[in-house]
Amino acid sequence: SQTIHQWPATLVQPVGSPLSLECTVEGTSNPNLYWYRQAAGRGLQLLFYSVGIGQISSEVPQNLSASRPQDRQFILSSKKLLLSDSGFYLCACWGGATNEKLFFGSGTQLSVL
Template sequence: SQTIHQWPATLVQPVGSPLSLECTVEGTSNPNLYWYRQAAGRGLQLLFYSVGIGQISSEVPQNLSASRPQDRQFILSSKKLLLSDSGFYLCAWSVGATGNTIYFGEGSWLTVV
């Protein structure tokens, strides 16, 4: 069966520091991968998605970037964090080009202080 791992679970970072959140999927090949942000415990915003290694699409211009160095690895990064980057970040995956169901990781709480 497929599993998704996301880490770290909790992170407190000062303004201006870098960020790296990592996500890996097991049990499937060539998944579509996603980064979402959930603000105020409600609304879900798609930040990035990837259909393959090195292929990243950005949905919203912002202070963040994403990379996919391996088939089942997805990384969310920032060179300099802003206070407004605080939130709950969720990695997710779906099956290839025809997959219509998204499965989420456990999320990472980021607090920028």
């Protein structure tokens, strides 16, 4: 079955600093990959998704970007973090078939101070 590795688990960054969160997937090939953000006590906001290497779709205009340099690697980045970027970031993987579920990584709790 699929396994998603996401790191780090927690991160504290100053405003204006850069960000790089990495997600890697095992147990599947050519997956659809997703980045979600969750504010404290809130729902899941879809940030980016990718259906293949180098293919990124952005859902929310912001100072974040995503890249997919390899089939099973998905990276979330920022050049300059804002206070509003704080939240719980979740990477997810979907095989693409209609009867398949989303698998989530364990998440990264980002605090921008």
